Amino acid sequence: MDLGPIWLTAKLAAVTTLVLLALGTPLAWWLAHTQTRVKPAIEALTALPLVLPPTVLGFYLLILLHPGSAIGSLWVQATGDSLTFSFSGLVIASVVYSLPFMVQPLQTAFAGVGRAPLEAAASLRASPLGAFVSVAVPLSARGFLTASVLTFAHTVGEFGVVLMVGGNIPDETRVVSIAIYEHVETLRYADAHVLSAGLLAFSFVVLLVVYSINRRFPVHAI
Amino acid sequence: MPSESLELDVTAKLGAFDLEAALALPLDGITAVFGPSGGGKTTLLRTIAGFERARGRIALGGERWLDSSRRIHMAPHRRPVGCVFQDARLFGHLDVRGNLLFAARRARNGGATVDDVVAALDLGSLLHRPVADLSGGERQRVALARTLLTDAKLLLLDEPLSALDTERKADILSYLENLSVPMLYVSHAVDEVALLAERTLVLADGRVRAFGATREILERLDIQSITGRFEAGTLVRARVVEHDPQYHLTTLDVGGQHIVMPMSTRLAAGDFARVRVRARDVALATARPRALSIRNVLSGTLIDLVREEDSPFAEALVEVGDQHLQARITRASADELGLSVGQSVYALVKSATFDH
Numbered sequence: 114m115d116l117g118p119i120w121l122t123a124k125l126a127a128v129t130t131l132v133l134l135a136l137g138t139p140l141a142w143w144l145a146h147t148q149t150r151v152k153p154a155i156e157a158l159t160a161l162p163l164v165l166p167p168t169v170l171g172f173y174l175l176i177l178l179h180p181g182s183a184i185g186s187l188w189v190q191a192t193g194d195s196l197t198f199s200f201s202g203l204v205i206a207s208v209v210y211s212l213p214f215m216v217q218p219l220q221t222a223f224a225g226v227g228r229a230p231l232e233a234a235a236s237l238r239a240s241p242l243g244a245f246v247s248v249a250v251p252l253s254a255r256g257f258l259t260a261s262v263l264t265f266a267h268t269v270g271e272f273g274v275v276l277m278v279g280g281n282i283p284d285e286t287r288v289v290s291i292a293i294y295e296h297v298e299t300l301r302y303a304d305a306h307v308l309s310a311g312l313l314a315f316s317f318v319v320l321l322v323v324y325s326i327n328r329r330f331p332v333h334a335i
Numbered sequence: 336m337p338s339e340s341l342e343l344d345v346t347a348k349l350g351a352f353d354l355e356a357a358l359a360l361p362l363d364g365i366t367a368v369f370g371p372s373g374g375g376k377t378t379l380l381r382t383i384a385g386f387e388r389a390r391g392r393i394a395l396g397g398e399r400w401l402d403s404s405r406r407i408h409m410a411p412h413r414r415p416v417g418c419v420f421q422d423a424r425l426f427g428h429l430d431v432r433g434n435l436l437f438a439a440r441r442a443r444n445g446g447a448t449v450d451d452v453v454a455a456l457d458l459g460s461l462l463h464r465p466v467a468d469l470s471g472g473e474r475q476r477v478a479l480a481r482t483l484l485t486d487a488k489l490l491l492l493d494e495p496l497s498a499l500d501t502e503r504k505a506d507i508l509s510y511l512e513n514l515s516v517p518m519l520y521v522s523h524a525v526d527e528v529a530l531l532a533e534r535t536l537v538l539a540d541g542r543v544r545a546f547g548a549t550r551e552i553l554e555r556l557d558i559q560s561i562t563g564r565f566e567a568g569t570l571v572r573a574r575v576v577e578h579d580p581q582y583h584l585t586t587l588d589v590g591g592q593h594i595v596m597p598m599s600t601r602l603a604a605g606d607f608a609r610v611r612v613r614a615r616d617v618a619l620a621t622a623r624p625r626a627l628s629i630r631n632v633l634s635g636t637l638i639d640l641v642r643e644e645d646s647p648f649a650e651a652l653v654e655v656g657d658q659h660l661q662a663r664i665t666r667a668s669a670d671e672l673g674l675s676v677g678q679s680v681y682a683l684v685k686s687a688t689f690d691h
Contacts (some may be wrong), residue, residue: 229424232386235411236418237485238441244412247437251428 117284118292118308125200125288126268129207133215133264134257136208141219142245146228160213167210171277174206178278198280203288206278207268214263222256223249259323266319269312341489345391345401347382354378354389354541360534362395362489362517367532367549369522375541376521377421380491383519384418385411395488417487419495423474425466431477432462438484452480455510471498479507483514490518497523531609550659567650568613569661575602590656594631594684617662618683619651621672631684633660637676642666653682660684 234244279286296305639652
């Protein structure tokens with residue numbers, strides 16, 4: 114059996130989760146604490162990937178990232194590589210596609226922590242960053258775990274966007290869902306069965322973990 | 336040592352409520368903050384700590400914490416104040432020891448040590464307990480201990496002991512009294528703080544109604560109706576003369592005359608105590624009464640008399656030596672006795688309290 118797609122999928126999901134932890138955390142923090150009037154607009158933008166057909170998202174990303182576009186040509190100049198139909202392009206697409214799965218649980222967790230423990234930390238001389246790292250993050254640990262697991266799993270399950278932006282290049286963009294599609298197209302049902310059953314089991318375990326975390330580790334600020 | 340003071344001239348708006356306060360708070364000893372709920376006590380503390388957006392000026396010595404005309408707003412964590420919040424606000428992801436170390440690690444000039452506060456607030460048996468398991472009183476003790484560990488120049492205590500029993504509260508209050516750190520202490524229980532606060536600030540409807548020496552504030556007849564929660568009365572400085580173990584009584588010297596109270600073994604003969612005498616426990620007579628169950632009869636001079644309109648009562652202030660007593664009597668008796676300021680009267684004290 115060809116392990117390439119499985120390895121590639123795991124790599125894509127891991128990199129996407131790490132990038133989204135870095136980008137989604139400040140965005141979720143801002144959304145949880147801002148009082149600006151544009152907050153609903155930003156929240157709606159963040160949630161768009163939940164409702165848009167992946168083909169729409171993929172289509173716009175293709176327009177945005179292809180070598181003739183501003184971003185795409187800059188990337189080609191900098192790396193000599195194309196963003197479309199490459200692993201880097203897939204990471205960008207996955208980050209956009211999985212954004213709400215990172216931001217929403219984190220925003221809920223940060224809002225749940227509230228200002229009270231942060232004020233207490235400030236009165237004990239913790240800087241805003243210090244209070245974030247040593248109070249808000251540990252109190253939101255469950256939110257971080259849920260957000261990371263969901264982001265990872267959702268990236269593993271993406272298909273339409275990958276097909277639009279990445280195509281089907283072995284070891285570059287050929288992730289598990291694409292491989293399954295190809296197996297079915299070429300009537301290799303046995304291979305399709307193995308990968309499909311694998312994804313099914315993986316997704317179930319992930320959701321089981323998420324629901325167990327939410328039930329078993331309630332963390333409260335006193 | 337001439338003490339610094341916290342100069343304050345601020346307005347803070349919170350929805351429909353607004354706070355306006357201008358005062359110079361000397362940074363020594365304990366200042367009690369009293370007033371009806373919703374009067375602005377918590378908002379005042381939060382404004383000083385930097386948690387509320389306020390306009391105006393706050394400065395400590397030459398250090399400006401707030402000057403809205405110059406767009407200065409010092410971040411809360413840079414202000415050398417320590418806050419104990421009404422709701423304790425312990426960190427749920429840490430145990431008791433972790434909460435204390437959080438503060439100890441960030442204290443710059445090392446105030447109290449962890450061992451000090453653990454001993455003073457009797458936290459030894461709680462150190463490894465998760466904070467979720469603590470009772471309300473235990474939480475308040477940990478929150479207070481945590482704040483005492485910071486090297487604060489001013490402590491802002493918002494009803495920090497409300498969930499503690501009387502005995503424990505008295506122990507902690509006497510510990511706080513002996514700390515050299517100045518504090519603003521919000522409390523609803525006048526007996527709790529009146530005994531140890533040098534100054535009292537009365538806040539109502541977001542305005543400072545009175546600010547001054549606790550004794551004077553408690554004697555001011557005009558603000559007692561505003562504050563409502565005040566149980567009218569005065570603080571009296573008394574010297575312990577002797578204990579009578581047979582009748583369980585302690586004799587005190589008040590302004591050169593003796594009164595007798597239920598015995599307090601916490602005090603030794605010669606000690607000075609502050610005693611709170613409630614106005615409703617004091618009656619007046621124009622001649623020394625005989626054959627009376629009340630043992631405490633003090634002769635003095637009537638120095639103030641306020642007849643409350645549309646009320647059966649009048650408030651009288653009596654000077655006994657260098658001490659003052661307040662009496663709440665009926666307007667009818669005041670008129671019948673023909674009381675007038677300056678005349679000699681006898682104050683009959685039914686009871687008095689001293690907690691420590």
